[in-house]
Amino acid sequence: MKIGLVTGEYAPMQGGVGDFTGEVARALVALGHEIYVITGCMSQSMGRTPDAGGVQIERVIEGWGWGCWRALRDKARRLGLDAVNIEFQTAAYGMHPAINLLPLARRLIRWPHSLPIVVTFHDLRAPYLFPKAGPLRRQVVLALARHADAVIVTNPEDERELEAEIRTPGAKPEIARIPIGSNIAPCPPEGYNRDAWRARYGVRPDETLIGYFGFLHPLKGGETLIRALAELAAEGCAVKLLHIGGRTGSSDADTNAAYAARVESLARELGMADRMAATGFVTPEQVTASFYAADVLALPYVEGASFRHGTFQAALAHGRAIVTTCPSVPLQELRDGENVLLVSPGDSHALAENIRRIMEDAALRARLEHGAAELAQMFTWDRIAAQTVRVLERALGQQP
Numbered sequence: 063m064k065i066g067l068v069t070g071e072y073a074p075m076q077g078g079v080g081d082f083t084g085e086v087a088r089a090l091v092a093l094g095h096e097i098y099v100i101t102g103c104m105s106q107s108m109g110r111t112p113d114a115g116g117v118q119i120e121r122v123i124e125g126w127g128w129g130c131w132r133a134l135r136d137k138a139r140r141l142g143l144d145a146v147n148i149e150f151q152t153a154a155y156g157m158h159p160a161i162n163l164l165p166l167a168r169r170l171i172r173w174p175h176s177l178p179i180v181v182t183f184h185d186l187r188a189p190y191l192f193p194k195a196g197p198l199r200r201q202v203v204l205a206l207a208r209h210a211d212a213v214i215v216t217n218p219e220d221e222r223e224l225e226a227e228i229r230t231p232g233a234k235p236e237i238a239r240i241p242i243g244s245n246i247a248p249c250p251p252e253g254y255n256r257d258a259w260r261a262r263y264g265v266r267p268d269e270t271l272i273g274y275f276g277f278l279h280p281l282k283g284g285e286t287l288i289r290a291l292a293e294l295a296a297e298g299c300a301v302k303l304l305h306i307g308g309r310t311g312s313s314d315a316d317t318n319a320a321y322a323a324r325v326e327s328l329a330r331e332l333g334m335a336d337r338m339a340a341t342g343f344v345t346p347e348q349v350t351a352s353f354y355a356a357d358v359l360a361l362p363y364v365e366g367a368s369f370r371h372g373t374f375q376a377a378l379a380h381g382r383a384i385v386t387t388c389p390s391v392p393l394q395e396l397r398d399g400e401n402v403l404l405v406s407p408g409d410s411h412a413l414a415e416n417i418r419r420i421m422e423d424a425a426l427r428a429r430l431e432h433g434a435a436e437l438a439q440m441f442t443w444d445r446i447a448a449q450t451v452r453v454l455e456r457a458l459g460q461q462p
Contacts, residue, residue: 063144064096065454068134070126070154070161072101072119076308076343078372079151079184081245088115089447098141100134102126126155131164131171138177145454146177147214150206151184162202165209178211178457182240182450184370186220204228211457212236214450217370219391236456240449241369243441244379250354251347259355263339269300270421273356273382275307275349276373278322283362283387285328289410290360292332294417301337301417306352308343353380358420358427364407366390369441381435383427385416395440399426401433 067087071080087097092115100120122137123130138146148161155161165179173179188199207213207228213235215221221239228235257267265271272291278284287303294301309322329335341352353359359382361367361374366389369375377384378401387407389396398404403419405412420427 063451063454063458064098064142065090066098066100066120066138066141066143066146067149068100068146068161069149070102070156071151072099077154078245079149079154081372082184082242083149084117085243085245085443086447086450087117089443090451091116092444093447093451095451098143100137126158126160128160130160131167134164135171135173139174143177145458146179147450147454148179148181148206148210149184150181152187152203159202162206164206165211166205176461178454178461180212180214180454180457181206181210182214182216183207183220183224184216184242186223207235210235211460212238212453214238214240214453216240216242217368217391218393219368219389220370222391236453238449238453240446240453241441242372242375243443243446244375244438245372246346246349246353246376246379248350248353248380249347250350254351254354256355259351263302263304263355265302265304265355266300269302270357270417271355272301272303272417273353273359274303274305274361275353275359275376276361276371277307277318278305278309278325279318280321281364282373283364283407284321284325286362286364286408286410286413287360288325288328288332288334290362290413290417291334291337293411293414295334295337299418299421301421303334303338304352304356305338305340306349306356307341309340349376350380353377353382356382358382358417359384360413360417361386362405362407362413363387366407367393367396367402367404369393369395375438375441378434378438378441381431381438383420383430384434385413385420395437397433399429401430401437403430 067083069083071077073080073084083099087099090097098118098120102123103121120137123133186203188203204227207224224237274287276282291303329338359377367374367386368389385403388404396402403416405416
């Protein structure tokens with residue numbers, strides 16, 4: 063098949079949706095499909111450019127406002143696409159509702175009648191419309207789901223929510239759950255030395271290094287982590303915290319920057335600034351090196367652990383001992399004490415206690431590392447790509 067993957071975020075932009083699109087695109091090429099990533103222009107660069115893995119990059123969308131409808135239609139026609147898969151996260155499209163209403167507007171813009179639109183929801187966040195839009199914002203998200211030819215969700219929380227919202231007479235697109243995988247493959251730099259890598263961040267041999275991966279986002283629990291770090295330090299524990307990866311990312315950067323400033327202010331207030339280090343945005347190999355340098359990964363998501371988080375998937379793929387938060391919807395794959403340790407969201411004391419458990423119990427740490435690596439085998443990109451193809455083929459088979 064000729065498949066167009068539409069995304070508002072793509073490398074070299076920093077963000078999980080862009081990373082996901084690149085990974086699934088290359089996996090689809092490996093299965094024998096012709097893949098085009100259709101995304102926004104960067105500077106003066108337009109037109110088709112080859113990407114690693116045989117993916118064709120079409121940087122042709124000048125903005126994600128209403129004009130993107132015809133730009134996407136024209137590109138789909140010229141490429142002769144068989145299916146379009148929108149990678150949806152509202153922040154990646156500048157919080158504008160145009161992409162949400164594309165499936166509904168197909169007749170208006172003379173969209174090719176045999177070309178299905180499948181939507182992968184990376185979150186269900188509503189776009190901005192106008193002040194006091196209220197419930198209308200939610201309806202715009204649901205319009206994207208209701209009028210698509212099929213819907214892909216990445217986790218059971220979103221699946222449950224959409225099943226309840228869009229399973230109405232006359233609006234029954236298929237809803238398929240396909241998880242995301244790790245955007246970072248475990249591959250340390252050539253000649254990697256763990257002790258030397260830890261030393262570059264000022265970590266002594268007797269210190270426990272706590273790793274945190276991902277942007278500083280309001281839903282990722284940065285303040286809870288700082289308070290847990292302060293509690294451990296107050297008890298005399300030799301601990302340091304390493305923030306792995308970029309600080310804010312390309313999408314929703316203003317929100318992330320404001321929250322990052324709050325986290326950093328709290329760290330200074332609690333006297334933790336000298337116990338913290340950050341890698342900044344680094345290569346995948348350097349991310350792997352930093353993962354392996356850490357003794358424990360702390361991922362205290364405010365809304366609970368979820369398989370929609372690429373940061374969580376990366377920690378699993380690297381076989382780390384992970385302390386994270388109880389999922390909002392039970393996930394049978396997560397076994398407390400076997401492949402993760404679970405605490406309540408916002409509970410900095412419990413987070414500190416479970417980090418201490420790993421510090422003091424080598425057997426527990428080894429068990430968690432083995433369990434995480436084993437669980438990660440459920441989320442390989444070849445499996446994800448194959449499942450995606452089956453959804454696209456079914457959607458294509460329903461077209462006139």
